[in-house]
Amino acid sequence: MTTSEKKTTVIVGGGHAAGALMTTLLQKKYQHEVVLVGEEPHPPYQRPPLSKNYLAGEVEQASLYLKPRAVYEKAGQQLRLGVRVEQIDRDNKTIRLSDQSTLKYDQLVLATGSHVRRLRAPGSDLQGIHYLHDIADTDALREKLVPGTRLVIVGGGYIGLEVAASAIKKGVNVTVLEAADRLMQRVTGPEMSAFFYAKHIAAGVDVRLNTAVTGFEAGDQGRVAGVTLADGGTVPADIVLVSIGVIPETALAEAAGLPCDDGIVVDEFTRTGDPDILAIGDCTRHRNLFFEKMQRLESVANAVDQARTAAATLMGEEKPYDSAPWFWSNQYDVRLQMVGLSQNHDQRVLRGSTEDKEFAVFYLREGCVIAVDAVNLPVAFMVGKQLVQHRKSVSAEALSDPGADLKALV
Amino acid sequence: MGKITFIEHDNTEHVTEFEAGTTLMQIAVDNAVPGIDGDCGGECACGTCHMIVADEWFGKTGSIGDAEEQMLSMTPERAQTSRLGCQVKTTAAMDGLTVHLPEFQM
Ligand SMILES: Cc1cc2nc3c(=O)[nH]c(=O)nc-3n(C[C@H](O)[C@H](O)[C@H](O)COP(=O)(O)OP(=O)(O)OC[C@H]3O[C@@H](n4cnc5c(N)ncnc54)[C@H](O)[C@@H]3O)c2cc1C
Ligand code: FES
Numbered sequence: 001m002t003t004s005e006k007k008t009t010v011i012v013g014g015g016h017a018a019g020a021l022m023t024t025l026l027q028k029k030y031q032h033e034v035v036l037v038g039e040e041p042h043p044p045y046q047r048p049p050l051s052k053n054y055l056a057g058e059v060e061q062a063s064l065y066l067k068p069r070a071v072y073e074k075a076g077q078q079l080r081l082g083v084r085v086e087q088i089d090r091d092n093k094t095i096r097l098s099d100q101s102t103l104k105y106d107q108l109v110l111a112t113g114s115h116v117r118r119l120r121a122p123g124s125d126l127q128g129i130h131y132l133h134d135i136a137d138t139d140a141l142r143e144k145l146v147p148g149t150r151l152v153i154v155g156g157g158y159i160g161l162e163v164a165a166s167a168i169k170k171g172v173n174v175t176v177l178e179a180a181d182r183l184m185q186r187v188t189g190p191e192m193s194a195f196f197y198a199k200h201i202a203a204g205v206d207v208r209l210n211t212a213v214t215g216f217e218a219g220d221q222g223r224v225a226g227v228t229l230a231d232g233g234t235v236p237a238d239i240v241l242v243s244i245g246v247i248p249e250t251a252l253a254e255a256a257g258l259p260c261d262d263g264i265v266v267d268e269f270t271r272t273g274d275p276d277i278l279a280i281g282d283c284t285r286h287r288n289l290f291f292e293k294m295q296r297l298e299s300v301a302n303a304v305d306q307a308r309t310a311a312a313t314l315m316g317e318e319k320p321y322d323s324a325p326w327f328w329s330n331q332y333d334v335r336l337q338m339v340g341l342s343q344n345h346d347q348r349v350l351r352g353s354t355e356d357k358e359f360a361v362f363y364l365r366e367g368c369v370i371a372v373d374a375v376n377l378p379v380a381f382m383v384g385k386q387l388v389q390h391r392k393s394v395s396a397e398a399l400s401d402p403g404a405d406l407k408a409l410v
Numbered sequence: 411m412g413k414i415t416f417i418e419h420d421n422t423e424h425v426t427e428f429e430a431g432t433t434l435m436q437i438a439v440d441n442a443v444p445g446i447d448g449d450c451g452g453e454c455a456c457g458t459c460h461m462i463v464a465d466e467w468f469g470k471t472g473s474i475g476d477a478e479e480q481m482l483s484m485t486p487e488r489a490q491t492s493r494l495g496c497q498v499k500t501t502a503a504m505d506g507l508t509v510h511l512p513e514f515q516m
Pocket of ligand 1: 012013014015016017018037038039040046047048049050051083084085086111112113114132133134159249252280281282283297298299300301303326327328329
């Protein structure tokens with residue numbers, strides 16, 4: 001290849017999806033110029049530890065990085081960190097950066113991720129109200145988790161609950177406020193919610209369901225002193241963590257006129273409405289051939305799988321995204337592994353008991369396994385991965401009988 | 411500092427340098443060795459860091475934990491000396507170790 005044939009691929013955003021794309025292009029010996037522009041000062045890193053062992057102080061910051069920065073650079077990939085992409089000029093195939101420079105691209109990949117949903121309510125700008133999305137957020141929160149502090153967590157999703165588990169271990173007084181009638185309602189079924197509720201209560205967390213938050217009460221010097229509730233009550237707080245979900249980061253794409261619908265709309269090859277622009281990860285509403293409907297997912301599995309699809313698309317291979325999503329969460333001594341999406345199930349089958357140390361819930365639709373949640377039972381997750389991917393129809397008896405070998409089902 | 415060799419399914423060799431204490435998964439990832447994804451970052455939660463340790467080295471890689479065994483038990487190309495790379499922390503005694511990579515990860 002002569003230099004004149006060398007093209008430039010620019011990746012916007014430096015998160016997990018961007019990092020996985022850089023890696024895949026390295027592995028596949030992509031011949032073109034690759035430039036990543038990321039707003040954060042860090043090379044691509046993993047966020048899951050931010051609410052798990054990094055928050056607990058068990059691992060170093062450097063271990064969050066997918067790779068040391070030097071690895072990309074040694075291989076000829078460029079990282080421009082601490083710089084934001086402000087605008088895409090599709091006509092001239094140029095982007096404008098926050099340092100006022102411009103960059104030409106032949107192909108652009110948007111990997112802008114998501115940002116936290118803010119709670120807009122009276123007192124929401126008081127000091128001591130935290131959100132958790134990046135390294136700086138975790139560093140700031142960890143510092144505050146000292147014995148005797150009263151931490152109120154707004155939102156009983158997996159991130160809030162992981163923080164609750166870490167904080168209570170450090171001797172913090174933890175209250176979790178959840179508006180719905182069960183925990184992790186968006187991602188799991190009622191058995192799993194009940195199991196985690198019992199776990200947190202047993203550990204000493206004050207979990208309050210059906211509890212809507214209306215705002216924050218001010219204490220001295222503009223600091224938060226409490227969280228006010230719809231029923232008129234107040235929960236006293238020294239610090240608050242608001243963890244009520246994320247919003248896909250689509251502003252750049254929208255301003256450039258790319259189709260968006262609560263996520264940048266992409267097809268199964270990660271292509272947007274512009275043939276020279278792809279999008280991957282949390283920021284997308286995407287087609288995955290595994291599902292009938294378009295999806296928007298916030299998970300590492302989705303970020304890396306779409307990144308690999310995009311790498312193939314960039315290299316002229318047609319490899320559609322068609323894999324079942326999976327996920328994990330660690331709370332206390334519980335290792336939860338999930339595969340598939342359970343929302344549309346019409347039957348749930350429990351293997352083992354939620355009183356046990358290990359059990360699994362299988363979610364079926366029309367007799368086929370569409371999702372599995374496994375607690376301390378990796379084999380059920382692994383079997384589930386295959387059952388879900390191949391839409392296997394399995395009898396409820398075979399799934400629930402602890403005497404029957406799960407592995408025989410695939 | 412020592413050397414570990416990763417051999418891809420198509421026999422491509424990657425000779426890497428390592429510091430004791432790093433996991434086999436992380437060494438492969440840091441060197442962009444194709445065939446090792448390590449998607450969960452070493453949590454033993456994904457099964458995408460399957461490696462087959464050369465027979466003569468297997469004894470030096472430590473014991474297989476229960477969660478790892480369950481994950482491996484469903485891994486398609488499981489061999490006698492299979493390990494999840496993220497569960498093998500390297501030691502100075504592993505200088506010279508060779509691992510083979512399966513054709514596919516989970
Ligand atoms: C605390 C926490 C715990 C989690 N735990 C799990 C878990 O256990 N398992 C799991 O599967 N998933 C988990 N997730 C979700 C997972 O981390 C995300 O799905 C994943 O990071 C998505 O990757 P991404 O690259 O799409 O987005 P991100 O990782 O959010 O990266 C996007 C990046 O783009 C940058 N950016 C945005 N706009 C611009 C711009 N205009 N110019 C330059 N840069 C820009 C942002 O600063 C950011 O760094 C967790 C997330 C959090 C926050
Ligand atoms: S990296 Fe996920 S199991 Fe090893």
